[in-house]
Amino acid sequence: MTSIIKMRGAVLATPVLTLNDIPFSRQKCINWLGADSVTISEYGVESINDYQNGQVYPSIDTAARTRVCKQDTENGINVLTFSPENFPVNTINAYRILNPQQFNAKDALSFAMLIKAEASDYTSGYRAIFHIGMNNNAGSNVPMIRLQFTSDTAFGIVARHSSPEETAEQIGINGLNTGYNVLFVELDYVNRRIRTKLNDAPIVTRTAFPGSSGQNVVSASAVVGLAGYLSASGQAGRTTMFSGKVREMSIFSGPLSDAEIMSVTDWLLGKREILNT
Numbered sequence: 049m050t051s052i053i054k055m056r057g058a059v060l061a062t063p064v065l066t067l068n069d070i071p072f073s074r075q076k077c078i079n080w081l082g083a084d085s086v087t088i089s090e091y092g093v094e095s096i097n098d099y100q101n102g103q104v105y106p107s108i109d110t111a112a113r114t115r116v117c118k119q120d121t122e123n124g125i126n127v128l129t130f131s132p133e134n135f136p137v138n139t140i141n142a143y144r145i146l147n148p149q150q151f152n153a154k155d156a157l158s159f160a161m162l163i164k165a166e167a168s169d170y171t172s173g174y175r176a177i178f179h180i181g182m183n184n185n186a187g188s189n190v191p192m193i194r195l196q197f198t199s200d201t202a203f204g205i206v207a208r209h210s211s212p213e214e215t216a217e218q219i220g221i222n223g224l225n226t227g228y229n230v231l232f233v234e235l236d237y238v239n240r241r242i243r244t245k246l247n248d249a250p251i252v253t254r255t256a257f258p259g260s261s262g263q264n265v266v267s268a269s270a271v272v273g274l275a276g277y278l279s280a281s282g283q284a285g286r287t288t289m290f291s292g293k294v295r296e297m298s299i300f301s302g303p304l305s306d307a308e309i310m311s312v313t314d315w316l317l318g319k320r321e322i323l324n325t
Contacts, residue, residue, distance in 0.1 A: 076158075076300040076301050077301075078150055078300060079103075079299040080296075080299075081098060081099070081294075081296060081297045082099065082294075083119055083125075085098070087104070091113055091114050093107070093119060094115065095107060096117070096143050096274060103147065105144060105145050105146070106143065106146075108278075116131065116275075116289065117130050120293070122293075122323050125319060125323055126295075128293065128295075129293050130290050131291060132290075133291055136286065137286045138283065138286070139286070141282065142179075142277070142284045142289055144278060145274055146272075149266060149268050151180060151193075151264075151266045153263045153264065154302070155236070155301070156234055156235060156237060156239070157234070157264070157299065157301070157302060158232070158301075158304050159195060159231075159232065160230075160298045160313065161195075161230070161232075161233075161297045162296050162297075162323075163231060163292065163293070164227055164229065165199075165224075165292040166200065166293065169291075170287075172288045173198060174198050175276075175288060175292075176196040176277040176290060177195050177196065177274075178195040178274060178297070179193065179277045180193040180194075180271070181270060181271045181273075181277070181279065182269070182271075184213055185212075185213060189280040192207070192270065193206070193207050194206040194277065197290065197292070200224070200226070201222070201223065201224040202220060202224060203220070203229075203231060204220050205219040205220075206218055207242065207256070209237055209257040209260035209264055209265075210263075210265035221246055224246065225247070225324075228324050229246065229247055230247050231244075231246060232244060232245035232246075232313050234309075240256055240261075247320070248313075275290045295319055295320075298312065
C-alpha cells in the first residue's frame with residue numbers, strides 16, 4: 049500500500065494518483081483547512097494548520113486557557129468541534145489567518161465547506177465561520193466577507209467588493225438539514241455575481257456588486273477570523289463565534305467552472321454521507 053495519498057482523512061481509491069489529480073482544482077486553492085492538520089495541547093486545538101501552504105492559524109485567545117476548539121472523531125472521520133457557548137462573553141477568541149492579502153486582488157473567492165452548526169444561542173443574530181473585516185471612514189470595522197449561520201438550518205452571506213463604505217450584499221440560504229451540510233459560496237467580483245450551492249441542489253447564481261468593476265480589495269490591515277468574527281483589535285464575542293463542527297473548508301481563487309464546483313462538492317458529499325450516517 050505505497051503512494052496512497054491521504055489528505056483530509058480520505059484515502060483516494062486509486063493509489064497512483066498524484067496531488068494534482070485530487071478531484072478539485074488544487075492549483076486554484078488558496079487555503080485548505082480541516083481536522084487532520086491541527087496543533088493540539090492538553091487545552092485543546094492551539095492552531096489550525098493549512099494543508100495547502102503550511103500556514104499556521106493560531107488561537108489568539110488570551111483570557112481563557114481552555115481552547116474553544118477540539119479535535120473529535122465521527123464515524124472514523126476527524127472533525128473540529130467549536131463550542132464557545134460555555135465561555136463567558138468576551139473571554140474567548142477565534143483563530144486568526146495572519147496574511148489577509150492572500151485574499152486581495154482576486155477575480156473571485158470560492159468557498160467549499162463541510163460543516164454542521166450546533167448553537168443554542170443566536171442572540172447576536174449570527175455565528176460566523178469566516179470573516180474578513182476592514183475599517184470604514186468612521187473607524188468602524190465592517191465585514192468585507194462574513195460567512196455565517198443565522199440559525200442551525202440557515203446560512204447567510206455578507207460581502208463587499210472593494211470598499212468598507214459600500215452597501216453590503218446580503219444573501220440567505222435556508223433549508224439546511226440537521227447534521228452536516230455541504231455549502232459552496234463563490235463571490236465573483238469580476239463577473240458581478242454570487243454563486244451558491246447547498247448539498248446536491250443545483251448551483252444558484254445571483255447578480256451582485258453593482259457599480260463595481262475589476263478585482264476585489266483586501267487591505268494589509270484587514271483582520272481575518274476563522275470560526276468567528278474578529279474586530280479590528282482582534283477580539284471576538286462568544287455569541288458571534290461559530291458553534292458546531294467542521295470537517296473541512298477550502299478557499300479557492302475563482303471563479304470555478306461548473307465542473308470544478310460539482311467535483312469539489314461531490315467529494316464533500318461523499319464524506320457528508322458517512323458523517324450523517
